[in-house]
Amino acid sequence: MISLSKTLKNVVVLTVLFAFFFGNISYGETPVSIYLRNGDRITGRWLNADNRTIEIEFNGQKMSVSLDEISHISITSNAVSEKYLQNAEDLLKLGLREQARKLFELSIQESPQNAKAYFRLAELFQEDGETDNAIKYFGLAAAVDPSYDLSEQFVLSATIYLSKGEFEKAAESYILLFENYPEHERCAYAGYKAAFLLAENVEAFDQALELLMQVTEKFPENPENEDYEKAQYLIGKLQVETNQAELAISTLTNFILTYTMSQWLPYAYTMRGRAFLELHQNSEAITDFTTAIEMTQDLGLQREVRQMRDSSAWMIYRVSDGLPSNKVKAIAADGTTVWVGTAKGLAEADTSSVFWEIKTEFTTQLEEMFEGSPLNIQSLAVDEEELWIGTMNHGVIRYNKTTGSIENYTQDHGLPHNLVYDIKIFGNEVWMGTFSGVAQYSRAADGWRIFNRETDELPADDIVALEVTPRTVWIGTSKSGVAFYDREFNYWRSYGEFEGLDSIVGNSIVSFDLVGNRLFFTWYNQPREISGYTECDLDSLGSHSEEVVRGDLDNLVRPENIHIAVTEDEVWLATNDGVYKNTRNTGDWDLIAYPEDRIGDPTVNSIEIGDSVAWIGTSNGLARINTSALNLREEELKLKPEEEESYE
Numbered sequence: 211m212i213s214l215s216k217t218l219k220n221v222v223v224l225t226v227l228f229a230f231f232f233g234n235i236s237y238g239e240t241p242v243s244i245y246l247r248n249g250d251r252i253t254g255r256w257l258n259a260d261n262r263t264i265e266i267e268f269n270g271q272k273m274s275v276s277l278d279e280i281s282h283i284s285i286t287s288n289a290v291s292e293k294y295l296q297n298a299e300d301l302l303k304l305g306l307r308e309q310a311r312k313l314f315e316l317s318i319q320e321s322p323q324n325a326k327a328y329f330r331l332a333e334l335f336q337e338d339g340e341t342d343n344a345i346k347y348f349g350l351a352a353a354v355d356p357s358y359d360l361s362e363q364f365v366l367s368a369t370i371y372l373s374k375g376e377f378e379k380a381a382e383s384y385i386l387l388f389e390n391y392p393e394h395e396r397c398a399y400a401g402y403k404a405a406f407l408l409a410e411n412v413e414a415f416d417q418a419l420e421l422l423m424q425v426t427e428k429f430p431e432n433p434e435n436e437d438y439e440k441a442q443y444l445i446g447k448l449q450v451e452t453n454q455a456e457l458a459i460s461t462l463t464n465f466i467l468t469y470t471m472s473q474w475l476p477y478a479y480t481m482r483g484r485a486f487l488e489l490h491q492n493s494e495a496i497t498d499f500t501t502a503i504e505m506t507q508d509l510g511l512q513r514e515v516r517q518m519r520d521s522s523a524w525m526i527y528r529v530s531d532g533l534p535s536n537k538v539k540a541i542a543a544d545g546t547t548v549w550v551g552t553a554k555g556l557a558e559a560d561t562s563s564v565f566w567e568i569k570t571e572f573t574t575q576l577e578e579m580f581e582g583s584p585l586n587i588q589s590l591a592v593d594e595e596e597l598w599i600g601t602m603n604h605g606v607i608r609y610n611k612t613t614g615s616i617e618n619y620t621q622d623h624g625l626p627h628n629l630v631y632d633i634k635i636f637g638n639e640v641w642m643g644t645f646s647g648v649a650q651y652s653r654a655a656d657g658w659r660i661f662n663r664e665t666d667e668l669p670a671d672d673i674v675a676l677e678v679t680p681r682t683v684w685i686g687t688s689k690s691g692v693a694f695y696d697r698e699f700n701y702w703r704s705y706g707e708f709e710g711l712d713s714i715v716g717n718s719i720v721s722f723d724l725v726g727n728r729l730f731f732t733w734y735n736q737p738r739e740i741s742g743y744t745e746c747d748l749d750s751l752g753s754h755s756e757e758v759v760r761g762d763l764d765n766l767v768r769p770e771n772i773h774i775a776v777t778e779d780e781v782w783l784a785t786n787d788g789v790y791k792n793t794r795n796t797g798d799w800d801l802i803a804y805p806e807d808r809i810g811d812p813t814v815n816s817i818e819i820g821d822s823v824a825w826i827g828t829s830n831g832l833a834r835i836n837t838s839a840l841n842l843r844e845e846e847l848k849l850k851p852e853e854e855e856s857y858e
Contacts (some may be wrong), residue, residue, distance in 0.1 A: 238597075245281045246441025251694075291321035299457060307334060310695050325355030337364070339372050346384050352390040361387050361394050365422065367818035368403070380404075386681060392428070401425035402437040409444055419448040428691070443474040447481045455488035476506035480515050487522050495522045509777060522803040528831040531570030534584075538827035542590035542597070543820035548551070549597060550832055551587030556599060561823075575616060590631035591640070598640055600630030606642060624658035625649055626671075632722075636678040643673030648685060648695075661695070667695050667702040677729060678724035679748065686731055716740065721763055723776045730781065732772045741772045743783060775819045784817035784826050790833065802835065 244252045245262065252275065265282075272291065298313035314331040317324055319468045323729050332347035351389035352360045364387040366512040372382035384404035388397055402425055408418035414584075420440050431438050449458035462482040483498035488718045499519035503512050517748050533552055540551035546562040547569075556576055562566040576585060585607075589600035599607040605628045619625050625797045627646035642649040647662030654714035663671045668685070674684035683695040693704040716733030723730045734741040744755040777783045783790040789802045804812060812828035822838035 241391040242283065242375050244275055244283055246275075246279055247281045248279075255406075276771055281369050284570050291317045291324050291327070294320060295324065295327055295330075298327075307338075310334070310335070316827075322614075323354050325351045325358060328354060341367055345379075346767065349386045349390070352386065357393070359394075361391050361396055361400075364400070365396065368400075370527070377407045378414070381407040381412065387423070388421075398425065398435070398437070399431040401428070402441060405441065405535060406437075406444070409448055415448050418679060421453060422448070439469055439472060441473060442469070443478050443481075444473070446485075450481050450488070453488070455485040459489075460487040476502045476508070476511060479505065479512070481517075483515075483518065483522070484810065487518075488641045492525075493838070494524050495519075497834070506806070520802050521808075523802070524805045524808070524838045525834040525836075526805070526808045526831050527566060527834070528560075531566055532559070534573075536831050537815075538832045539586075539588055540590040540600070540814045541791065541818040541825045541827050541832070542592040542818050543818050543823075544592045544597070545821075548818075548820065548825060549590050549592060550827070551590050551599065553586050554584045556585065561820075567624070572614070573721070577608070579616065579618070588629070588631055589633045589643075591635045593635045596635075598633045598635065600633050600642065602629050604628060606633070607690075610794050619651075624660070626660050626662060631672075631674045632676050632677045634676055639678070641676055641678050641683060643676040643685060647671045648673050648676065648683070650683075661702070667704065671702040675719055675722045677724045677731075679724065679729075682748070684722060684729060684731075686722060686733075687717075689718055691717040692719055692731065716742065720771070721773045723774050725776045725778060728776075731775050732774045732783070734772065741785075743772070743774055755851065771814045773814060773817045774818045775824070777819055782817060782819060784814045784825055786812065786814055787828060789817075789824070804833070 215343045217601065242254065242256045242264075246252070252268055252273070254266040254273070256264075257267055257272060258265040258502045263276055265272060265274050265279070265410035267273070292773070294313045294317035298310040300316065301310040301313065303306075311331065311334055314327050314334070317327040318331070320326075320851060328351035329345045332344050335341075335344035335347060345364070346498065351358050364383045367381035368380040371383060373494040383405040384400040386405070387394065387400040391397055393399075403423060405418050405421040406415040408421065410445045412418075415594075422445050426438060426441050426445070429435070429438070444456050444460070446462035446465055447464040449455075449461055450728045457857065459482055462478050465472075465478050466482070466618060469475065469478075472478070474704065479498045480503040483495040484501065486492070486495035486498065486564070496519050499522065500514050502515045503519070527533060527550075532556060533550060534555035535552035538554060539552055542549040542551075545559060548559050548561055550557040550559060556573050558569040558573055560569060575826070583603070585604060586602035587599055588602055591598045592602075594610060597609040597611060599601050599609065601607065605618060605623075606624050608617040608619065609615075620628050624643070625644065626649055627644040629645040630642050631645070632643040638652060638654040640651040640653065642651070647660060647668065650659040650661070651657070652659075654796060658812065662668060670687040672688045674688050677684045681697060683697065684691050684692060691705055693702055695702050716735035716738075718734050718736065720732040720734065729748055730743060730748040731746075732741070732743045742756050771786055773784045775784075779794055781792040781794055783792075787801075788804055791800045791802060792798065804810075807845070809828065810829050812833075814826060814828050816827035818827075819837075822836065824835040826835070
């Protein structure tokens with residue numbers, strides 16, 4: 211660990227000597243004067259010392275003095291120390307280096323303030339290539355006697371350490387120059403260099419931050435000093451790394467406003483984004499990440515920041531957040547409420563604030579109604595008055611949000627099957643796709659109408675998806691393509707892979723969505739190993755399709771799970787590989803990757819677009835994307851060709 215705080219020099223020297231080199235030392239007859247912080251002075255004979263106390267003989271008695279109590283120490287050099295020093299020099303003239311080294315050490319033991327002995331011993335180590343020992347003793351010489359200009363030795367040793375990749379030792383060398391020669395022309399250089407090494411190479415963030423604060427305070431801003439500019443950015447970065455998010459935001463904001471042309475600007479936006487994330491200010495974080503991406507030409511930084519931005523747009527909710535199950539099958543956005551259908555029941559969540567709040571009054575009633583047989587929810591539909599819940603084994607549930615009344619419709623009440631895959635509300639009509647056909651419920655007449663393959667021209671009875679328009683009702687089957695019901699002329703017409711709707715390339719339908727006169731649906735084709743979606747113009751029935759997933763289906767997790775949600779401007783596709791977003795008619799797709807550290811490898815079951823949010827139902831929980839904050843730029847939707855090549 212590198213010490214950056216410096217007390218009075220004599221105390222530092224003694225602390226280093228006693229703790230680092232000799233452990234427990236006896237100095238015999240050496241006279242010593244100890245000056246205490248309270249103003250007292252104690253004079254006696256040196257007996258012993260360690261890293262906590264000094265022992266002296268005072269008035270014929272042994273006395274221990276804590277280093278914390280000491281202001282400074284004066285140790286009188288004695289003849290014995292000087293004799294050792296002279297004898298060592300004589301031995302060097304005879305070429306007896308090892309013997310000389312031992313005498314230098316004895317000289318230091320007799321007189322710990324003999325700077326020349328430290329210096330000569332350091333020179334011997336340096337000549338012998340023992341850089342660690344050399345810099346150790348050069349540092350002690352400088353600390354004992356600042357008149358020794360050892361700055362070049364410290365720079366030289368730092369250079370040697372850098373060449374060997376020993377960055378911490380290099381930083382130690384620069385710190386010695388910075389601390390011992392405050393007036394030296396290279397003092398600022400050494401301080402900045404040491405701090406940069408600690409921050410960027412050693413990742414000693416606390417020490418680097420402390421040192422940077424010292425250096426920038428000692429050497430105020432100089433327009434010609436690029437190190438100062440970098441230091442201002444690094445201080446903010448290190449505040450992020452040391453969990454000082456609020457302080458980091460202030461520091462980095464000041465940097466961004468001050469250094470408008472700095473090369474460190476994209477990095478400052480990136481780090482401020484991270485600080486915002488620490489404070490759960492995701493929108494601000496995403497804005498900063500987007501700015502950094504647009505500003506930098508560093509492809510590596512672009513990719514790194516894209517990942518952070520995409521991840522920060524996500525929130526993941528699970529059982530620990532109040533969901534009955536992590537397997538989310540259906541979602542219905544209802545103003546500031548989101549209804550979440552899971553394999554073990556329903557959750558009602560309030561999204562009116564930044565906090566996720568689960569309401570339990572209605573869901574508790576449901577649990578009591580179906581006690582012992584949990585609701586495996588497959589579909590949801592909601593309007594201003596009612597919530598309709600389609601289940602796997604309990605038919606459909608009708609909930610009046612105003613009165614609180616609950617009704618359960620099953621096969622006993624006219625429902626074709628108790629497995630309800632999809633529900634759509636259209637005025638007073640409620641349409642349901644079930645395992646055994648289509649059901650239409652009239653809220654005005656309180657009556658049912660059933661359509662199935664036996665009595666109507668449906669291509670199949672397993673209706674996994676549906677959509678309703680003023681004129682038509684569209685259905686999707688698990689293996690037999692799509693069909694629509696013409697309500698004006700009261701007939702059904704089917705479209706399979708080779709029938710009429712020539713853009714359909716898969717007969718296994720997954721989901722529908724409708725915007726204006728444009729119908730969208732997703733499909734997969736098992737034999738051809740492709741999945742995709744089709745957009746259909748209902749006025750002309752002209753259509754086009756796009757493949758989304760292609761490859762070895764054995765290596766894909768349920769490729770049929772491709773779900774669609776459409777707005778006036780965008781098409782969203784939720785897949786097992788991530789969420790794809792397309793600005794309509796541009797032809798460009800952006801893949802918003804799942805945050806793997808929080809959601810793992812999900813199987814997707816549904817998608818719903820709400821107010822500035824996209825909800826994704828998965829096997830590993832409910833995922834939420836902040837679509838307003840994400841605000842992806844069209845030019846970012848795909849990597850440029852040169853970017854793709856650089857990452858092959």
